[in-house]
Amino acid sequence: MRLLNRLNQYQRLWQPSAGEPVQATVAELAARCFCSERHVRTLLNQLEDAGWLTWRAQSGRGKRGELTFLVTPDSVRSGMMEEVLHKGQHQNALELAQIAPEQLRHLLQPFLGGQWQNDTPTLRIPYYRPLEPLQPGFLPGRAEQHLAGQIFSGLTRFVTNSGLPQPDLAHHWQVSDDGLSWHFFIRSTLHWHNGEAVETAQLQQRLLMLLALPAMRRLFVSVKSVEQPHAQCLRFVLHRPDYWLPWRLASYCSRLAHPEDTQLGCGAFRIVSFKENLVRIESHESYHLNHSLLKAVEYWITPQLFEATLGTSCRHPVQIAIGQQDELVHLRPVRNSISLGFCYLAVKQNGNLTRDQARTLMQIVRHHEVIDTLPVEESLITPSTEMIPGWTMPQWENQDAVKLPRRLTLIYHLPVELHAMAQQLKQYLAALGCELMLIFHDAKNWAGCERLADADIVMGDRLIGEAPEYTLEQWLRSDLLWPHVLTASQYAHLQATLDAVQAHPADTDRYAGLQAVFSSLMQDAIVTPLFNYRYQISAPPGINGIELNAWGWFDFTQAWLPPPSIM
Template sequence: MPSERLYLHFTRLSQLLPTGEAELTLPELAALLCCTPRNARLLLRRMEQAGWLCWQASAGRGHRAKLTLRRNQQQMRQQQLAALVAEGKLEQALHLVQGRTEQLLPHLLAHSRCSAPGGRQILRVPYYRPLPYLVPDVPLRRSEVHLVRQIFSGLVRRNEENGEIEPELAHHWEQLEARRWRFYLRPAVRFQHGRQLQAEDVCESLGSLSSYPLFQHLERVEAISPRTVDIYLREPDPWLLQLLCEAQALILPREWRSLPDFALQPVGCGPYRVVRNDPQRLQLEAFDDYFGLRALLDEIDIWMLPKLAERLTCQLRLAPERADLGQRRAESGLEAGCYFLLSDDRSLWLRDESLRHWLAATLDPIALMAGMARELQQILTPALGLLPHWRDLPLPAEVARPATLPPRLVVACFNQHLEFRELAGAMAGLLASHGVALELRELDYSRWARGEDEDVDLWLGTVNLEHDRDFAAYSWLQGVPLLRAAWNSLDPLWAQLSDWRSQGARPGPRQWLRQRQSESRFLPLFHHWLELESRSGVHGLRMTALGWFDFRHAWLKPDNGGDD
């Protein structure tokens, strides 16, 4: 790649020679470039080798030569930008475009795959927001859940294709008693900071979860030997293995709270380790000491370009639009989850069931979609339940308008999610026609998930489950504090969910949510079409339920069919 200094010299020439041609001597050219004639000759040679100009010298001292520029400033700027992106120099590229990040996208897609010296395979991915918290100790958003699974490992994992439970850190397990399970740990597993995994790490990670409703039946976790762990339960749990597949059950080093900047640069024993995480870039590198099969891609480089949110029409795009790279590959599917509205029992207005029913009828998904941008209409489909196949709730009949409507309602969503503003705008338009003002309150995700704002009437959110079985709905209901905060009058029903988990008692999660829908406390709005597009020679891709791909199995085929 030509040096930054060479680009600057050419830019200076193009500014001083607006016609692109001139006849001048070498000393005159040196004066233009503010250097010695010897250096000017070197610069000319390099620019000519790069194909930027043509220098036709004349014989004899003092004779003028003809200089012809073969590139204009715009062409050179694009070439420089492409070169910076290809080399992964994000900061310099952003400086060159003066913060106009939309100008980076074509180049980033064109250079999404590359090989570094030594044949290292690097995949670059554009993304629209920073990822500052990658610790699985609290409810996380969809992308964070995917990423912590690349960084950390659990005792067991769920096979996405068939739903079966597979060994991970534990190579075998057995149920000794109704409330006691034993897990046998793999030997010589290392964390990414070098220390070996010990039974005490498992005890600390899982034992600290009992304060969360989803894990409240965990009584204690004991190390029986350096590689054997027993889990004691307060009540039987036939779903325990599914529970241990949850992101919060991933294993952290027991000293994680004392490690600096752990939220930004966490340490796990998964296939990838974090080498950089800031508002501009998340850089993941394959962990060579991973206990499983070493990842095929050496590096995943996620570039944070917030202004691209409105331009990234795919959920995840890894490809330029170039026919020479072969047929475009795209996977799409409806998410296991939906956009939804929750009514808050703490709202004086929404304690009125007739008002809740009226809101459900007024904010009908079809009516909302009519008020949204066409781009969003193409990736959303109306929902009748939490999961796409839960379509057994009939559409509501026409509902009478209450005698008194609230002059104002507050709806809260989490920030850095483009669709929420559009959706809230459509809601506001429908309600305004009835004289009801809608105030949108954007919160950071952790505050939204806690549901501590008591002056909120409606909660707008989205849930993306990792599979479409009943346990996924159960784990969401029990795992997000917002639901208990908003539905604080429904304590007996939380007990019913625990009975379902321990005994298979009915009603289960589906019936429980159907009842909440019939009360208009839970309003499913839309299912989102997730899409993963690749045309850049990236192989081994299969879209996960979270709209990403498992980094471990992706690989790049060199353009020449051999080693780069």
Template sequence: MRLLHRLNQYQRLYQHVGPTLQSTTVAELAAIFFCSERHTRTLLSQWQQAGWIDWRAQAGRGKRAQITCLKTPEDLRSSCLQKLLNEGDHSAALQLSQLDPRHLNALFAPHLGGQWQADAPTLRIPFYRPLQNLDPQTLSGRAEQHLAHSLHAGLTRYITGVATPQPDLAHHWQILEQGSVWQFFLRSQLYWHNGEPLLVEQLCQLFARLRHTPRGQHSLANVVEISQPYALCLQFRLDTADYWLAHRLADLSCLLFHPDDPTLGAGPFKLAHFAPELVRLEQHPYYHLQHPYLSAIELWISAQLFAGEPKVSCQHPVSIFPGESSELARLSPVKRRTSLGFCYLAINLKNRHLSVAQAQKIIALIQDSGLLDNLPIDPSLVKRSREILPGWPLPARQTSQQDQVRLPAQLALLFHPPVELEWIAEALQALFATEGCQLTTQYHPGRLWDNGEHLASVDLLLGDRLIGEAPVATLENWLRQDPLWTEILDKNDLQEQQCRLLAIQQQPCATQREDHLREHFQQLMQQGSITPLFNYQYQVSAPPGVNGVELTAWGWFDFCQAWLPPPMGIA
């Protein structure tokens, strides 16, 4: 960035000269700027014309010139930032902002929130960290998953507040041969974001690829053949009936992307710009469903926008900042809900370091010690778990003989983000020490358990489970996809779980599937394999004038529902 380089050069000059008149030569300045004398003269001329410096050269060899700085580096950066923002070059402004933490919110606030740009409604959201590449097969962050569902379509989809899958690329579908054959009838006139027609042949090839990916293979495990029996018809033949298939096809692992580019989809928004400091989504002009009102969504990424805030967790509430700094006092939550997703403790019974009785004692210790009520977490952000899903309560504990159960002398615990799990790990160390058990902790930087190698050697695991719009289907999918289960359940329990899941998926009745899955999780909790710890309180705050904010199960808001009133002064 050329402007950034110029400001760095000016800052070096200011450190040597400052606001007072100094005597110098071009050669001395060239050494400061690390450039030639010829280029130094060009810089001095440009800066003099811009009013940055006062430069008075003297004629004759060896004569010393007079120079003084008329602007401070901070003033120049602020004015350059404002110029870039007014010109709409927000990517350059965010790069430049890394040098100028002072008054950053005051500079950016008028450009955030709901804005009209070239007669198009745009929503700009501040964000605190760079985003992962938006390939649905590799991403793991909550924000990235929400963006992926805005960029990509599936054969089916979820809509906010509805637990059953709805049509997406498929206009409708039918189930044949007692759940062993599914036919999805595609809409006509489907297009990728680049304007190319979306072809059934492409989807056949994509699903053939997804069947062999680490994520897709679990969702499509029962598929033995994918074909096109009729025009605009995609047929799945299964080796075993699976009445979860429509749910699985709406999952992140089955979002569909262009064969040549995993970030190119067919969803309501397309990816227009992706950089560490700015991500921009624009409305897909050929979208096959109702078009969103917003023309564009921008995420302005800068940790300094959150300067002074408490340590940020990626689970914390989403906030949309006001469009004008004067509206800050009027910023208020417009939607709030308790997430069905939860942080959990899993106990490894497979490696035989812990018995079922010891696992049950650990869970009782956590629940009875007050540990979950005394963490350094804002109580408005979390809520202690009393059930794994609504209507799926935690099992009653048998406490009569737990005083006689002793924990091993040493145990190992593994935890991953968010930061709240680190605080729980530290609290567990102190709690276990009172029981004569030394707990060692290890940190896993990934948001998911990538494989079983790092799970097998530990006894306890602290993790985080996101729950989407279809909570029952999400938990069933968790049992299938997460390598956690193959490492904490012994051979018999794992085999029994696989048999149960196979039997559950063949139940046509959704109520029966839910009942059987609830019974299975009740058994897992009773034996101490898993227990939820707390749920997050999701919240979306929006400035005046941003309407239609609908909080999703992911803790974000539905981009397709938000809208802005017309700009003031327009009849």
């Protein structure tokens, strides 16, 4: 990039005197710029024409000329960034920002938040890590799960403030009296992001590909076949009734990409750029539901400003700032909430802990201020008082007299708060004569974890989607945690119980049945929630329509910017 090269050369000339006028020979300036004397003369002429400096040469070889700087490199860089952004050259803007991390965020501030460029409303969000590719099926990151919901559509969908699935690619659906046959009637005006019309056979093909994934197969275990009885209809034939089916199809993991291109969907936004330092999505003109007032959303991914010892994704950004994070006076908290999702502790059955010992361990966590004294930001977490609203945790008689084993093994994964929790628990148990061995799995879920079976205690993070009860059923169906924590007979009984619960046509009956399952798991000291997160979004004035969703993000289709004349 020529602009970046020229700026780098200017910075080399500037640095020795920090912008003060200097006396120098052409040879000295050429040495600073690592180029020939002929080239540095051309460079000086170009920079003088650009208004960056003045050069007064003296006649005679080896004579010193006078170099006067007229602008700072930072002001030049900002002007260049503004110019390339107005031209839509977003990658060039980030290349121009290739400076030390401590300077980068300060430089990016004027370009973050809500911006109108070429009469185009754009929202830029600073983000702390690269986003992982949006592959079909389950995704580990909360940001990726939310983004998948903005780019891909499913047969059904969830909407804010409702736990019931709504029509999406399917205009409506019908179920047979026995609950074994479900017809989803596909809209006739659907288009992929590349402009091609969506064919029902493509949706069927992608669904069959999804069902071939092991975790998805466990989720849709009741599905016998997916058929296309006519051009605008898909039929699900089931082995057994499953009245969670519209919920399963509305989950982010069931959103449908093009069968030949996993980055191509038909949601409200389409992917324009998906790189390590920039993700840009733009509104889909042929979207079949409400269109966004934003033209584009960009994630500007900047280097971490702190040392991370647990991998690149150890930070848990539940508090999102849109725009100028360092200038908090310009930001205002627009929404906050307590997450329904939670970090949890689970105890392996038929392992080194008896039920009474497991209850003792959970009482230590709950009543000895282990969570309250964690060395994390006070505004970040809050101790759990129930699994989800209305699902209370059991109260046991005092278990202080129960002695714990001499040695136990704890395995845990991200987020980083669980690292602090593990260290805290290790100290508490050591004082009780129990040595706790810690194993860290550097990931956001248990996929690929070879040592899960070695653990007596497990800690992880459970995200809760738009339908809390269903999301917990999905957790029991699909997560690798449960076959490792439960005995074979317990796991088989759990799945049989879930089969019985899903056969209830009435939502309230399924909710009650699932609550009974989790009440039993908590009563038997198999699992307990530890703490919830405090979600918060802050934004500068002028960004409207920000509503926190279940992921701690906001629906990009609802956000909007007033025109510049009234901002």
